[in-house]
Amino acid sequence: MMSGLDQEIALHCSSMMNSNIPSPTSENNATNVAASSNKPPPSCHVSRYESQKRRDWNTFGQYLKNHKPPLQLSRCSGAHILEFLRYLDQFGKTKVHCPSCPFFGHPQPPAPCPCPLRQAWGSLDALVGRLRAAFEGNGGTPELNPFGARAVRLYLREVRDTQARARGIAYDKKKRKNNKGINNMMNH
Numbered sequence: 001m002m003s004g005l006d007q008e009i010a011l012h013c014s015s016m017m018n019s020n021i022p023s024p025t026s027e028n029n030a031t032n033v034a035a036s037s038n039k040p041p042p043s044c045h046v047s048r049y050e051s052q053k054r055r056d057w058n059t060f061g062q063y064l065k066n067h068k069p070p071l072q073l074s075r076c077s078g079a080h081i082l083e084f085l086r087y088l089d090q091f092g093k094t095k096v097h098c099p100s101c102p103f104f105g106h107p108q109p110p111a112p113c114p115c116p117l118r119q120a121w122g123s124l125d126a127l128v129g130r131l132r133a134a135f136e137g138n139g140g141t142p143e144l145n146p147f148g149a150r151a152v153r154l155y156l157r158e159v160r161d162t163q164a165r166a167r168g169i170a171y172d173k174k175k176r177k178n179n180k181g182i183n184n185m186m187n188h
C-alpha cells in the first residue's frame, strides 16, 4: 500500500535534490524485494520505516525551502501541511471519480475517464504519521506539531470519505504498461 508513495517520494527526491539522500535507488529495490517476499523480519521493517521517515522529512524540508516565499519549519501551520499534501496529489496514482462522472461509485469502471489521479488516503495517512513523528524526533514539541493539527485530521478524514465514495482505483504502473487511458486523460 505504501510502496506507491515510496516510489513517488523517491522520484520526487531525486528530481528535487541532488545527491544528499543516501542511496534511494538501492532502498527502493529493497522495498520491492521486501514487498514480494512473504514476511520481512521485524528489524528490517523498523529500519525501513526509519529510512522512509528520514526521506519524507528531507522531502518536506526541500518543499519548505522551495516554497515561494520560503517557509520556516517553526512557522508551519496545519494550513501549510494541507498545501503540501495537495501538492503531492500530482504524483498520485489513485483515480478519484468526481460526483458528475458516470463511473462515480463504480469499483471497476469499464472505460477511462478524465477524473484526476490523487494520492490514496492510506498513503497520505501513513505519510502524515511519519512526518508527525519526524517533527518530534527533530526536536519539535507536540503542541506545535503542524502534522497533528486539527485541520490536517479533518482533511485526512475528508479524503478518506471522498475516496471511499468514489471508490478510487490504484493504477499500478508496472502492471499497466499499456496505460493509454491515463495518457489520454492527462492530455485533456
Ligand SMILES: [Zn+2]
Pocket: 096, 097, 098, 101, 102, 103, 104, 113, 114, 115
Ligand atoms: Zn471518473
